[in-house]
Amino acid sequence: MDLQEFSQKFAQIKAQGWVPSQRRGPTGIGHTFEHLLGLTENNIALPDLGKIEIKAHRIGATSLITLFTFNRNAWRISPLLAVKKYGTPDSRGRLGLYFALAKIGFPGFLSRSRNYSMRENIQLSFLEQQDDWTFQGASTRELTHCYHDYPARMIPQVAGKLLDLFGQQARLLFDPYCGSGTSLVEANLRGIDAIGTDLNPLAQLIAKAKTATPALDQVEAYVRLFQQQILEEKLHYLRESQRIYGIPRLEFWFKPEVVEKLLAVRRFIETIAEEGTRLFFQVAFSETVRESSNTRNDEFKLYRYDEAELERFNPDVYGIMASKLSRNLEGYRKYRALLTRLPRLPRTSVYDFNTVEGIPADVLPPQSVDIVITSPPYGDSGTTVAYGQYSRLSAAWLGLPDPHKIDRKLMGGQVRKGIPLFPSPELNSAIELVKTADEKRAYEVASFYTDLYASIVNVATVIRPNGLACYVVGNRKVRGVTLPTHLVACQFCTCTLYLWRRVLSLEVSKWTSVILFG
Numbered sequence: 001m002d003l004q005e006f007s008q009k010f011a012q013i014k015a016q017g018w019v020p021s022q023r024r025g026p027t028g029i030g031h032t033f034e035h036l037l038g039l040t041e042n043n044i045a046l047p048d049l050g051k052i053e054i055k056a057h058r059i060g061a062t063s064l065i066t067l068f069t070f071n072r073n074a075w076r077i078s079p080l081l082a083v084k085k086y087g088t089p090d091s092r093g094r095l096g097l098y099f100a101l102a103k104i105g106f107p108g109f110l111s112r113s114r115n116y117s118m119r120e121n122i123q124l125s126f127l128e129q130q131d132d133w134t135f136q137g138a139s140t141r142e143l144t145h146c147y148h149d150y151p152a153r154m155i156p157q158v159a160g161k162l163l164d165l166f167g168q169q170a171r172l173l174f175d176p177y178c179g180s181g182t183s184l185v186e187a188n189l190r191g192i193d194a195i196g197t198d199l200n201p202l203a204q205l206i207a208k209a210k211t212a213t214p215a216l217d218q219v220e221a222y223v224r225l226f227q228q229q230i231l232e233e234k235l236h237y238l239r240e241s242q243r244i245y246g247i248p249r250l251e252f253w254f255k256p257e258v259v260e261k262l263l264a265v266r267r268f269i270e271t272i273a274e275e276g277t278r279l280f281f282q283v284a285f286s287e288t289v290r291e292s293s294n295t296r297n298d299e300f301k302l303y304r305y306d307e308a309e310l311e312r313f314n315p316d317v318y319g320i321m322a323s324k325l326s327r328n329l330e331g332y333r334k335y336r337a338l339l340t341r342l343p344r345l346p347r348t349s350v351y352d353f354n355t356v357e358g359i360p361a362d363v364l365p366p367q368s369v370d371i372v373i374t375s376p377p378y379g380d381s382g383t384t385v386a387y388g389q390y391s392r393l394s395a396a397w398l399g400l401p402d403p404h405k406i407d408r409k410l411m412g413g414q415v416r417k418g419i420p421l422f423p424s425p426e427l428n429s430a431i432e433l434v435k436t437a438d439e440k441r442a443y444e445v446a447s448f449y450t451d452l453y454a455s456i457v458n459v460a461t462v463i464r465p466n467g468l469a470c471y472v473v474g475n476r477k478v479r480g481v482t483l484p485t486h487l488v489a490c491q492f493c494t495c496t497l498y499l500w501r502r503v504l505s506l507e508v509s510k511w512t513s514v515i516l517f518g
C-alpha cells in the first residue's frame with residue numbers, strides 16, 4: 001500500500017465514525033485499524049508503509065507510543081552488540097535502543113525519546129511526506145509575537161514545532177540571526193533559556209521587548225497613565241529637542257504636527273525607569289513612528305506618499321500609540337499567563353555580535369548550546385530585504401546607534417571583488433551564470449555566501465555533541481538564476497561534518513526548507 005492509497009482508505013475509515021474494537025486490551029485499536037485498512041498483522045521489523053510505521057493511539061491516552069523495541073526475531077545480533085552498534089545515548093550518556101513517542105495529534109509526533117539519529121530519520125521521512133509546515137491560516141501574531149512587525153519574520157509555529165520535535169531536552173537555544181526574536185519567544189514558552197544576536201539595533205530592541213517579563217501590574221499602570229494623559233491633554237515635549245539624529249530631513253518624512261506628538265510620546269517613555277516596561281512602550285512607539293510617518297505602510301522599504309496622498313494623510317499619533325499599547329498588553333497578558341505555568345521564568349539575552357567574525361566565548365563557550373533555530377537572511381540587505389531601510393526612522397527616533405549604516409554591516413554588506421570556489425558545485429555554477437549577466441551582482445552574491453559559510457563554521461563550534469541546528473532557509477533569484485540556498489546550506493554544514501554526525505534537509509514548503517545538522 002502506498003501513501004496515497006493509505007490516505008484514501010484512512011478517509012473512508014474516518015467517515016465510518018465509531019467502529020467497535022475487534023480485540024480487547026491495549027493492542028486492540030491498532031489491530032482494528034490495521035484490519036480495516038486491509039493489512040494483516042505481521043509483527044515484522046519493517047515499517048507498514050514503505051518508510052512509515054502506522055501507530056494507533058487512544059484519544060486522551062497519556063501513555064507513550066512504542067516505536068520499536070529490541071526483538072530477537074528481527075535482530076540477528078546479540079542485544080548488547082546491537083546497543084553498542086546502534087544505540088543512542090540518553091541525557092546521561094547511556095546507550096539505549098528503545099524508542100517511544102508521545103502523540104501531539106495526527107499527523108505528527110512529539111518526541112520523548114533521548115537522541116536524534118534513527119528516531120529523527122523516521123520522523124523526518126514521516127514529516128516530509130505528510131506534514132504541513134506552512135501553517136496556512138494560523139495566526140502568527142499571538143502572545144508577544146504581536147508586538148512589532150519585522151521583515152522576513154519566522155513563522156512562530158515553525159520554531160515551536162522544531163522545538164517540540166527536537167528540543168525536548170534542550171536548556172539553551174541560540175539564534176544567530178534573531179531578528180525580532182521569534183525563536184527566542186518560542187524557546188521561553190517551553191521553559192528554555194535563549195540567546196540571540198542580531199546586528200540591527202531595532203531587531204535587538206524588539207527581541208528584548210518580546211522576551212522581557214516586566215511586572216504585569218506595572219505595565220498596566222503605565223498604559224492607564226498614558227491613556228489618561230492623552231484624555232487630559234497632558235502630554236507635552238521640550239521645544240529645544242526637535243532634531244532627530246539619523247533623519248536629516250525630518251519634515252520630509254513627518255508632518256510638523258506629527259513630530260510634535262511623537263516628541264511628546266517619546267518624552268513620556270523617557271520617564272519610565274524599569275527597563276522591561278520601557279521596552280514595552282518603545283516597541284509600540286516604534287510602530288507608531290512608522291505608521292505616522294510619510295512612508296507607505298505596506299512597504300518595508302522607505303517610499304514616501306505622493307503629494308495627493310500626503311494631503312489626505314492625517315495620522316492620529318496618540319490614537320495609534322494607544323491602540324498598539326492595548327493590542328500588545330493583550331498579547332503580554334496571555335504570554336505571562338503561559339509563563340507562570342513553568343517551574344521558573346526562562347532567561348533571554350540579546351547581543352550584537354557577528355557570528356561571521358566569531359562568537360565571544362564569555363557569552364557562548366564552545367559546545368554550550370543545545371539547539372539552534374534560526375532563519376538567516378536570504379541575501380545581502382542591499383538587494384533583498386532592506387532591514388536598514390525598514391528600521392531607519394524608528395531606530396533614529398529611539399536614539400539607537402547609526403540607524404543609516406545598518407545594511408552595510410549585515411551579511412553580504414561588504415562586497416569583495418573575486419569569487420572563491422565554494423564547497424557547493426551548484427552554487428559555483430549559479431554564480432558563474434550570474435556573472436555572465438552581471439559581474440558586480442556575482443561579487444555581491446559571492447560575498448553573501450562567504451559570510452554565511454564563515455558564520456556556519458563558527459555556530460557549529462558552540463553546539464554541544466548531540467545538539468542540533470535548524471536553519472530555515474529560502475531560495476532567491478538573481479538575474480533570473482535561482483540560488484539554491486537549501487542545497488548550499490546543507491553542503492556548508494556537511495563541510496563542518498567533523499563536528500557533526502549528520503545533515504538533513506527538509507523541504508517544508510514551496511519556498512522554505514529546514515536544514516538540520518547535529
Ligand SMILES: C[S@@+](CC[C@H](N)C(=O)[O-])C[C@H]1O[C@@H](n2cnc3c(N)ncnc32)[C@H](O)[C@@H]1O
Pocket residue numbers: 150151152153154155176177178179180181182183197198199200203353354355356374375376377378387409410411
Ligand atoms: C530573516 S531575518 C530573521 C528574522 C527572525 N527569525 C524573526 O522572526 O524576526 C535575518 C536577520 O539577520 C540579521 N543579520 C544579517 N546579517 C547578520 C549578521 N552578520 N549577524 C547577525 N545578524 C545578522 C538581520 O538584521 C535580520 O534581522
